[in-house]
Amino acid sequence: MDSTPSIRVENLTRQYGAITAIQNISFTVNRGEIVGFLGPNGAGKSTTMRILSGIMTATSGSAWVGGICVAQNPREVKRKIGYMPENNPLPDEMRVVEYLRFRARLKEVPSRKLGETVQEVMEICDLARTARRKIIGTLSKGFRQRVGIADALLGDPEVIIMDEPTIGLDPHQIQGIRSLIDNLRGKLTVVLSSHILPEIERSCDRVIIINRGRVVTSGTSASLRQEFLPGNRYDLEIDGNEADIFGALTKAGIEAELIESTKVKDSISHLSIRADSTGDLGADLIKALGNAPTFSLRSLVPRIPNLEEIFLAATKRSWEETIESKPKVTQEPTSNTATETSPS
Amino acid sequence: MKHFFILMGFLYWSIVRSMVNAPAEMLPSVQFFRVFWIPVFFVVPLLTMRSIAGERNAGTLDTLMTTPTSRIAVVLSKFSGAYIFYMMLWLATLGFPLITSKLYPQAAAGGALLDPASLIGGYLFLAISGLLFIAIGIFASSVTRSQLVAGMLSFTTLFLVIAGGQQLGNIAENSTDLAAWLETTVNYLQIFEHLDDFSRGIIDTRPFFYYTSTAALLLGLSTLVIEAKA
Numbered sequence: 001m002d003s004t005p006s007i008r009v010e011n012l013t014r015q016y017g018a019i020t021a022i023q024n025i026s027f028t029v030n031r032g033e034i035v036g037f038l039g040p041n042g043a044g045k046s047t048t049m050r051i052l053s054g055i056m057t058a059t060s061g062s063a064w065v066g067g068i069c070v071a072q073n074p075r076e077v078k079r080k081i082g083y084m085p086e087n088n089p090l091p092d093e094m095r096v097v098e099y100l101r102f103r104a105r106l107k108e109v110p111s112r113k114l115g116e117t118v119q120e121v122m123e124i125c126d127l128a129r130t131a132r133r134k135i136i137g138t139l140s141k142g143f144r145q146r147v148g149i150a151d152a153l154l155g156d157p158e159v160i161i162m163d164e165p166t167i168g169l170d171p172h173q174i175q176g177i178r179s180l181i182d183n184l185r186g187k188l189t190v191v192l193s194s195h196i197l198p199e200i201e202r203s204c205d206r207v208i209i210i211n212r213g214r215v216v217t218s219g220t221s222a223s224l225r226q227e228f229l230p231g232n233r234y235d236l237e238i239d240g241n242e243a244d245i246f247g248a249l250t251k252a253g254i255e256a257e258l259i260e261s262t263k264v265k266d267s268i269s270h271l272s273i274r275a276d277s278t279g280d281l282g283a284d285l286i287k288a289l290g291n292a293p294t295f296s297l298r299s300l301v302p303r304i305p306n307l308e309e310i311f312l313a314a315t316k317r318s319w320e321e322t323i324e325s326k327p328k329v330t331q332e333p334t335s336n337t338a339t340e341t342s343p344s
Numbered sequence: 345m346k347h348f349f350i351l352m353g354f355l356y357w358s359i360v361r362s363m364v365n366a367p368a369e370m371l372p373s374v375q376f377f378r379v380f381w382i383p384v385f386f387v388v389p390l391l392t393m394r395s396i397a398g399e400r401n402a403g404t405l406d407t408l409m410t411t412p413t414s415r416i417a418v419v420l421s422k423f424s425g426a427y428i429f430y431m432m433l434w435l436a437t438l439g440f441p442l443i444t445s446k447l448y449p450q451a452a453a454g455g456a457l458l459d460p461a462s463l464i465g466g467y468l469f470l471a472i473s474g475l476l477f478i479a480i481g482i483f484a485s486s487v488t489r490s491q492l493v494a495g496m497l498s499f500t501t502l503f504l505v506i507a508g509g510q511q512l513g514n515i516a517e518n519s520t521d522l523a524a525w526l527e528t529t530v531n532y533l534q535i536f537e538h539l540d541d542f543s544r545g546i547i548d549t550r551p552f553f554y555y556t557s558t559a560a561l562l563l564g565l566s567t568l569v570i571e572a573k574a
Contacts, residue, residue: 076412081410
């Protein structure tokens with residue numbers, strides 16, 4: 001395969017009147033990558049996705065999909081993209097197979113291959129046996145979502161863009177959708193958005209965090225962890241005087257600071273500490289705290305920050321930056337005009 | 345749809361009925377075409393209000409826009425869907441004179457029920473004016489996301505176009521000092537005038553041009569609206 005990135009976005013800005021939904025967003029997505037868009041509601045995830053899929057035009061900046069400029073050649077870009085919008089709108093009165101055939105025809109699938117293509121995507125999404133002839137209005141939410149994904153897969157797209165694919169699903173259904181996305185790994189470029197963090201962490205190779213219309217950061221969750229929450233974190237439970245543990249730690253040569261402490265019972269308390277040094281400190285900590293006279297160590301757990309903490313740290317930092325650099329904070333584009341779905 | 349036929353059947357019946365009582369100058373079919381505006385006022389908004397506004401409201405317009413389908417194709421297919429249905433409704437009313445002439449062969453003998461000139465002219469008028477009416481409905485549907493607003497907008501616009509043109513004509517007739525150019529403009533907009541010509545079998549190109557060009561303009565505007573606020 002050639003090396004043109006699947007998606008390249010440069011300085012994309014979109015304004016709704018006085019409100020700036022996204023501002024100077026730039027990122028690239030390589031072929032075969034699964035990338036998650038992460039951001040709070042109203043951060044500009046949907047707006048970015050809508051611009052990429054050619055529904056909406058950007059105020060300034062440019063976007064390329066598969067090397068083709070979205071603004072200059074929207075039709076060609078639409079051939080390369082499978083898009084599943086937020087809330088996954090489907091016509092309730094049609095049958096699954098009818099709807100997919102109709103969509104396939106809209107996506108210029110030649111009529112000879114129509115049946116074959118529809119059958120193929122229904123099998124990928126596990127619709128072929130269960131829901132083939134069902135009326136879409138009667139389907140459960142999980143099946144509706146599968147129909148949406150099946151639709152996005154039609155027409156052999158290069159890039160699949162899914163806006164909140166797991167919203168409103170129960171854990172079983174989320175798992176189903178996740179394994180579906182896993183099956184697409186390597187074959188297609190997938191961009192999905194969510195504000196459900198574990199979701200993104202599990203299914204995406206790379207995360208792009210957006211907040212208030214800007215890209216805060218991007219990278220794998222390991223690299224983000226390094227950037228936003230450096231050092232080693234441990235959760236300990238001790239029985240005794242908690243003030244003494246820092247004395248014991250400095251004696252052993254471990255620099256650590258307390259993040260939070262909660263009292264569990266009379267003398268037992270739960271502490272979170274952070275050590276600046278890298279590398280595994282588990283053994284040293286046990287050695288330093290294990291034989292202390294005034295308290296006893298009940299448990300020691302290394303804590304790997306999850307995406308949630310990274311996200312909170314990252315969006316908090318960008319929040320502070322925005323306030324510092326711009327006294328007039330751009331408004332959140334939540335209360336949009338009635339004609340636009342509010343970007344999130 | 346059922347109501348359309350009930351209403352139209354009733355109108356036709358009352359026209360034929362009144363002719364039994366008193367001799368009339370006009371053919372029953374001509375009289376029948378003269379009340380075309382009654383069904384237009386409710387059929388056109390009902391047929392078209394859902395077309396684009398409903399899709400936008402459900403969000404399916406977005407998914408439609410992500411396919412490599414051009415916006416013109418979307419508008420034109422919505423238009424032709426509604427238009428074909430509208431014309432099918434009207435063509436079905438051809439059944440009324442047919443049924444009447446079957447049941448009362450002596451009435452049909454005079455050729456009054458099935459006068460080809462007035463029937464062809466009348467249906468031609470409906471076909472051509474339907475282009476404009478449906479285009480008004482489609483345009484009204486394209487500017488909003490609420491079906492109700494779309495329906496009301498197309499109803500009021502239709503009212504303006506049909507009754508307003510007529511009213512302008514009345515004003516023009518009453519005031520003698522109206523400039524000549526204004527008079528031609530007003531005549532150009534007289535939908536009932538067009539109908540009279542057509543149902544007498546006179547086929548003029550001016551109304552033809554009026555309906556098709558305005559319809560094309562409205563459909564073009566709808567395309568632009570969809571483009572701007574998908």
